[in-house]
Amino acid sequence: MNWINSVVRPKIRSFLNRRETAENLWVKCPESGEMVFHLELEANSWVVPNSGHHMRIKAGDRLDLFFDDKQYDRVELPTVVADPLKFRDSKKYTDRLKEARSKTGMEDAVLVATGKLMGNDIVAAVQDFEFMAGTLGMAAGSAVVKGIETALELRVPFVLFAASGGARMQEGILALMQMPRTTVAVSRLREAGLPYICVFTNPTTGGVTASYAMLGDVHIAEPGALICFAGPRVIEQTIREKLPPGFQKSEYLLEHGMVDMVVHRHELRGVIGNLVAILTKSSAPAVLTASEAAADEPAVVTPDQGGDELIENPPIGAHAE
């Protein structure tokens, strides 16, 4: 594919890629190595049934899982200046954006929606790691700000599902400036007395962790997620030592007082629903809906050659490709 990648235009390239993934119906668990059929994985909210490994999940799927009966309204997001630095490394930034858009169907790395969680109104923002490693640039920053503004307007709690490789290098200092921008928004939410719950998913790193993600009233982590400021590779290179096992994973952060709880994806709705109902002094939420039902036993599967596309411990600002 390499020579094709270098000559074929992004649109055509994405068409070729799409055909490839359509045949890739088996997914390998990065923890246990077992092969899981994609439908089975989907039915289990992209948690590998046996190992309990939480796979990364598309932003749209996350919204489906989160809101009551998959009902929600997407919030229109502000447009921002494209490619302010006129940036190119080995590729033009504008080409990378086009690719990411055709690969994910998203405009940028963050989606925002309003809807109900166990009967109570709520706004949720979701970062998608598939879109240029969920990196924080002007569009993503503005989307988070928009999400918070929407919560302020509706006077409802705000939930953020964080996933990011950090600041988007291709937008340089303007990406970095999203840290104070989003922090202003969080402060306003706090002053308005509205709860802000941050859910750390795999991976949440760099400037995202060091700004709005770490400023939640309550921090929830999905099991086994990498949550850090400096990525493991950078630390290893700096101190030239092996890192302790489990370093910078959800359970490690729980132990070190940085998150309140580690919660299985199946339980997230219940935990957040209960929490925001208490914090907003609303009546107790309705009982869990059918979508909370536990996953079925995995079917017997025959692994094919299935090339998985998993990136282990991506560096800060890494590209999802």
Add this chain to the structure above:
Amino acid sequence: MQSYLEFEKPVADLQGKVQELKALAQSGEAVDIDDEVERLEARADEALREIYKKLTPWQKTQVARHPARPHFSHYLTHLITDFVPLAGDRKFADDKAVLTGFGRFEGRSVAVMGHEKGSTTEARLKHNFGMARPEGYRKAVRIMDMADRFDIPVLSFIDTAGAYPGIGAEERGQAEAIARSTEKCLSLGVPNLAIVIGEGGSGGAIAIATANRVLMLEHAIYTAASPEASASILWRDAAKAQDAATAMKITAEDLMGFGVIDGIIDEPVGGAHRGIEEAMEACRQAVATFLSDFTGKSRLEIREHRREKFYKIGSELN
């Protein structure tokens, strides 16, 4: 003994000739060298001026990191009187990569904080090369809290390659410490000024650089990641740092163009390390202007001014 950067070689050569001539005259040769020395020195000055007129981003990076460049402690001694250093975050430790305290600027009470890189090997180790751990940022939050309570403006001097990437720093919540410090900067009801004096590196800089007015010295840099780190992320090759420095747009002029900073403080020809007094004087004026501009403003005005400023960044680009 002046040390020269690689791109300053023409100046170094000319100055070398001047030294040779002077040595020759001292050894007793009966030649009149004054004219020649004067001529060579004028040429050296001219060469320096020409070189510094059009520094590349990578060359600026080298100037910003020059070992003889004035560090935070120089600014403290030159600009602040009656300085009382305050130490410790009251939680875990005192991080000497960030120095904090209270003192006077031209008679007025001010809170002061900044990254200290250190100027000798021993000092560099003591200050961890200006790379702070969570305790540094938590100490900054403590000092900002005090300043806010006593209604004292905050001056912040930025000079760091970035926050320290280490096991202990991560274990104790580097990200949280940076986020809280940024949040504290943004919530202050007293005016704050941030001056990037050398390197403004990533989140480690932002944490104490989110101010009503952000200024950069002419040859300082301010980046989302150091040129080396950007190169290793984007090109997977740290050796591409020069290209990264250009592509990332890290100079004071670039940032002024993006509306990310509010002003540039001129440096003497050849960089701040060639005229420390002059550089300090320029900063003194910038601080004085800042303090007088924000005198008499209400706490709410000050806070909203800062918030609106950061909220708007990027929205007026075209």
